[in-house]
Amino acid sequence: MSEPAYTVASDSETTGEEKTSSAFPEIAIGIDIGTAQCSVAVWNGSQVELLKNTRNQKMMRSYVNFKDDVPLGGVSNQLSHEHEMLSGAAIFNMKRLIGRADTDPVVHASKSLPFLVQTLDIGVRPFIGALVNNVWRSTTPEEVLAIYLLELRAMAEVALKRPIRNVVLTIPVSFNRFQVTRIERACAMAGLHVLRLMPEPTAVALLYAQQQQQTIHDNMGSGSEKIALIFNMGAGYCDVAVTATAGGVSQIKALAGSPIGGEDMLQNMMRHLLPDSEILFSNHGISEIKSMGLLRVATQDAIHKLTSQTSVQIDVDLGNGSKICKVVDQEEFQEVNKKVFEKCESLIIQCLRDAKGEPEDVTDIIAVGGCSYIPKIRNLLMSICKKQELYKGMNPLEAAVCGAALEGAVASGVNDPFGNLDLLTIQVTPLAIGIQAVGNNFVPIIPRNTTMPARKELVFTTVHDNQTGALIVVYEGEEKKVEGNHLLGYFKIIGIPPAPRGVPEINVCMDIDASNVLRVLAGVVLPGSQHHGIPVMEVRMPTVDDGHGWCAEALHRTYGSSLDLDTVQKKI
Amino acid sequence: MLASSSTQFLQYPFQTTLYRQQPQTKPPSLRFRPHKTVAACTATGEQTTETQQLRFRAHRMASTVSLYEVLGIPMSASCHEIKAAYRRLARMCHPDVVAINRKETSADEFMKIHTAYSTLSDPDKRACYDREIYRYRPRPYAASSAAMATAMSGFSGYTSRNWETDQCW
The missing domain is CATH 3.30.420.40 (ATPase, nucleotide binding domain)
Incomplete structure (x- = not known):
């Protein structure tokens, strides 16, 4: 691994x-x-x-x-x-x-x-x-x-x-x-x-499965199935999972996540309190670092207080002659972080949709992580799932x-x-994995929320007449264009028999084993013949190391679309 | 990760077609699975599941193992029973619970169980699959005893009634 x-x-x-x-x-x-x-x-x-x-x-x-x-x-x-x-x-x-x-x-x-x-x-x-x-x-x-x-x-x-x-x-x-x-x-x-x-919420799901097992004492899945929505938000990341639990088996139905968290709220608040803070801080001078530190501590403190108070008084001397004295209330805090909360909401809705569940199906809402103390987050969860309360059986910081x-x-x-x-x-795959097709399109081969271990394959074909080679460029992510996704690796397959475009078949298979190791296999399918003319390629991914950001660009610069592939059109 | 990559590579084409039993005793070709039309449905997630169904349709004709048999349940099983059977089998076959030397085969076994579960637990896909069964196997249990027929009670004849209305909420 x-x-x-x-x-x-x-x-x-x-x-x-x-x-x-x-x-x-x-x-x-x-x-x-x-x-x-x-x-x-x-x-x-x-x-x-x-x-x-x-x-x-x-x-x-x-x-x-x-x-x-x-x-x-x-x-x-x-x-x-x-x-x-x-x-x-x-x-x-x-x-x-x-x-x-x-x-x-x-x-x-x-x-x-x-x-x-x-x-x-x-x-x-x-x-x-x-x-x-x-x-x-x-x-x-x-x-x-x-x-x-x-x-x-x-x-x-x-x-x-x-x-x-x-x-x-x-x-x-x-x-x-x-x-x-x-x-x-x-x-x-x-x-x-x-x-x-x-993934963090799946660890919480396992704890939940154990708690359910202990309370119900049912065996081997004969008990009732419980659907839990797990929301985990800390300083850096927000994760959501929907899990179906019975008999100690926690079956993850869907995952969703984004790098937003308490840190973003903290920075939004700091910008709100001191609008030109970024310009002030861009030089990283000793005195600016100190001012920024003072502001950060005061803001952090205020956010913590706002989890239990309706308003908070911020009083901080930044040491460079400027002072901040301000009263911030809940509404103001929510307005400043509107985008963060909107993102949280969209993640929850997306996860429920992916799990093919209705909000009414949710038995328990589990909110964990430092941000689960924020009243707005708690209200958001309860209103989406139409519930009066959150699950109480867990310590949000230890789950x-x-x-x-x-x-x-x-x-x-x-x-x-x-x-x-x-x-x-x-477990399921949190992100789709696929390859680049003509026009920089991302074609998922293993979609997100596929149960692991998994093995899926798709047939591709050439886009040029007499094209004898093809680049298999593997990406992970959710965007329709490859640029928005993360490059995992690439390799070239050669020896495609010369033929008009759209005729040769290149089979790309992706395999995620029980240890979550991803292998990408690609080979040319030779219709009718059984000889082993061209060996199949098997590549363990990711292969890219540092500098991954410009590998894709370099490939594009060197090869253009000459080694592109396209999906095979559905034959009816 | 314990199995060396090279041995796995050699096993690969065989493993993929593991449950297709015998029909092709020819040496493995470079196709991972020789269903061209199947893999030809591309792109979206929906089509992937369709692919799986088609694949099952194809392999079921070759072998005799139905999705119900994979899960070890009668064709009259309720949604609840299907889920329970899936969980029970997962507890036995998932790579996380089996001995270290069985990881590779158990991954295949689990994938097979999961595919059966994902088809049968979805009322639409199950109805579709059931129709396929009757089309290709007109009298699947005709020769079997009356006991079998009673076991399948609740399913009155091979009509066009579908599982969505019959069995699943």
Whole structure:
């Protein structure tokens, strides 16, 4: 599952481990890496337990401070004050930056953070730097995440008194496969082997399945099926899932996600309070970083207060002669973040539609993540599903990590005598995967919300007479044009027998196995003949590494449409 | 990921056509599945499911395993029973729950179960599939005993009544 360079080592070691330790399995721990905070949990033999750091915290801030010789993350480090995190020396929000090119709007939105996010807008990885002794020291989101994971691992090893290797991680629904490889690389750098990556709401769905199993005591799906709508919104991402649960089986019906979250609301509010803040901050001078930090802390505080109060007084001295004194009420907050809430609404509606469910079918609405405390979000969920209340059986901040820990135990082959681990999640693909066809159109081969493991194929044909080669360019995403989607890889097939256009048949098959590994197979179909003239290509994706942003452009520049393919028209 | 890519590659054409049993004992051609007209329906999601149906129609004629048999349920099964059977089989066959050395075959097995479930759990697709069954197998259980007929009670003869009105809410 991980980066090729590491896969060799981790694969072989895992195979060995899993064989030898079958009698006494190492229970994988569950990790929830949040944009703002992280937590670790493990199945302790009878239930899920959240692990604590030396300062007795279950929730740890996600950041790494580069101020000292040894970078310190939020697991072991103690912030003397919130402002310390905003001095420019600490890198945070790595989950929003990992695996994104410098053309990505999410990266651009991160430019107002106190540390340096520099973009050249050419489709490469952004430059990220921490301010240490007046020097911007470069780092990468993968490195920052790896340092942080290393601390989490050390913490878990102390708490459990055993070496930790296998982990189950939760990831946002909107993560593409390239971003997934970055997460796996960070894990490999921290010496962790990713047993499973779960979209966050599916981890919550698993916890829900277990809770239902415990309360009803029905067996093997004979009990009534419950439909749950899971809404998970943290600082960086918003995810929605619809799941059908019965008998410990959580069947994911649909997923939807977007990189919007509390961070966007925070930035909208900061812009609202100080309209020229971005211009002020564009130089990243020492005093501006300080002012921005002060504004950020005050705004964050106000947003938190607005979850329980109708209005809040903001009073902040930015230290450069300007002061902000303002009363902000609920309506104003909702107006400023109108677009964010609209996006949330559209995700929920899309997810229900994809699940082919009516809002009335929903048994429980589960709202988790930091933003689930926002009154507007709660009202939105209840009004869409026409319900009077939300599900109360879960801690909104701990649900995802608990689900990950359950999956960790299930995937490690642990048995529970009381049947508390007789669980299964049937996952679906969060994004469509397909190839480029003539006219830069994206043709999905595996549509989104396809149950995994999956295997689908489609026949394509040539667009030119006597075309003997074709480029198979694989994308992941939901846009109709390939430009809007994420490039996963590309390869060329040759040896197509010369024929008029539209005659040759090129079969493209996509296979996602039980470990979520994607393989793309393509071959020329020779009608009538059975000889093995041209071998089939099999490529494990994603193959693109850094610079993925301009690979597609380079291909287009070099080959134009000469190696394009088209879908075969339906023959009746 | 445990199976090396090369061995999988060799198995590939066979695996894909695993449940088509015997008809083509010829060496595998470069087609992953030799139903040209089937794969020719392109693009949209709807057509993909149509593709699956057509494929089943084709393979069912070759082999004798119906979607009902895949799920181990009678043809009169209710929607509830179909879902329950799917969950029960998923608990046994899903790659997440089987032993490490069975992952590859279980993925195929699960995909087969899921396709059967997704067709039969959708009233429209089930009705369509049932009509196909009778068209190609005019007297599927004619030779079987009366017990079979009673097992299929609730389904009065092979008429044009459809499952949507009959069985599923």
